[in-house]
Amino acid sequence: MLIVHRPGMLTTVQDLGRWGSQRFGIPVAGPMDAFAHRYANALVANDDSAAALEITLIGPELEADEPAVCAVTGARFAVTVNENAVPLDTAFDVPRGGRVRFGARAAGARATLAVRGGFDVPVSYGSRATSLVSRIGPFGGRSLRAGDVLPVGAAPARHIVPPPNAGMPLPDRGARLRVLEGPHAAMFERSSLELLYAERFLVTPQSNRMGYRLDGPRLMHAGSSDILSDATPIGSLQVPPSGHPILLMADRQTTGGYPKIATVISADLPLAGQLAPGDWIEFAAVSRAEALTALKRQQRQLQLEPWP
Amino acid sequence: MPPIQIAAAGDAALLVSVPQVIDVQLNAWCVAFGEEITQRYGAAVRDAVVGYASVTVYFDPLLVDPAWLERELYDVAAAIPVVALRSGPIVDVPVLYGGEMGPDIEDVARFGGCGAADVIAWHTAVTYRVYLVGFVPGFAYLATVDPRIAAPRRATPRVAVPSGSVAIAGGQTGIYPDVTPGGWNIIGRTPLVPFDPARPTPCAFMPGDQVRFRSVDATEFAAAWSERVR
16 A cells, blocks of 8 residues: 555546546546546556546655555656665556655656556546546545545556557647537637637636636627537536636536637647646647547557557 | 427437427426437437437437338327426425525625525425436436526636535536536535435436425434435
């Protein structure tokens, strides 16, 4: 097991999300950067759905009470084991009693720490993901605290293979995110759609795992700014009456009543998940075919089987 | 079947829409369509989420071709008639109205040009339908509220609405399952628990169910509240 000595700013247990229960109003949750999550699991030869830690901006200090094999991907943190630096994007050993410490962060907002065997925390509604808003998941759906103990599952039969060298998509003070227009693009003024693609938006401090409130040009509804509530996929860019869009992220609620002007493509969600307050976003429209091509390319980088 | 439109909601979901009105028949069709999709496709569809007048179908774009799924959804839709209304049991919801439990009841009364007693009478006179479950676990959107007391959302939402609060926003009424921010007008509180993860069916209400509110006094409320779990 791993023992939490310092929890960091916001460290949660996540898997690939709580699918299949949204009809109860139960959010999907899951990682902000699913690529980093799957990559970290691949490095320690876990199934990519194994539970790992999502680490935000300031990392934790953990102790292994038995030998463990870990990997860290995503944001570029300086990570040490017993004061010795360990490489990112590579499996490393933690001896019995070893201390894993996260230090300075050079790029990105969120890292994934996977352990060989995965974190064997209780499953609720088919998932080990932490939904902070609905308080569902391990540890009562909260972020980790000092003193928490993380059980480690049995190591998988597969051997660890050399890292596939996937390379992390990380923002450089901002990111260009590709979107599919809609589903409610027709509810907006044409000029607002042009602004969406022409101007930069800034991630405001009022941003978290639920979504990013964006600052920038106001996007005006042609008529009503209400829709009859419907489902809110991850990556939806919903626009409330203020005209300032909200990019819905991993911990989003299941339904909402604001029109959605565009939706970030799956391949660019990991990059979106690495943004921090103050970073910029540019949006670019692509086709369904381009979105799928980009996702397949990312999949090949991981050299993994398709998602379960 | 009603006229439907299918639009991409990103590259991993399709939004199936019926005409955008709050209508019992159209919503009943959406519920039936959502159930059929869930049963027919199993894991190939990750989630089918019913809205007031829509069903959003989630899929994995690496495993499912959206053009194929779109054709399938049209075919499935065509096979579902405008369904006869499902008349499930009526869920009884005891409510202690007004006072500390319903701080906005006077505002709603002002909206209606009536007294708090009228708000209670009109709120309890209707058998509501659950149109969708969403927002947070177990939050049921119920309609339709008597237009005389259909007060709009509050200008400034509350930061923390107490669990069990019964509230009105326009033609909708609902129960806050857990402490959350909220902008609806709170008229009372119920000891009923809308969402309990320990129950086999965690939600007390699902789309298509019927709900009736019943006014109770402080004694009955207190007795039920003391046995409340979450």
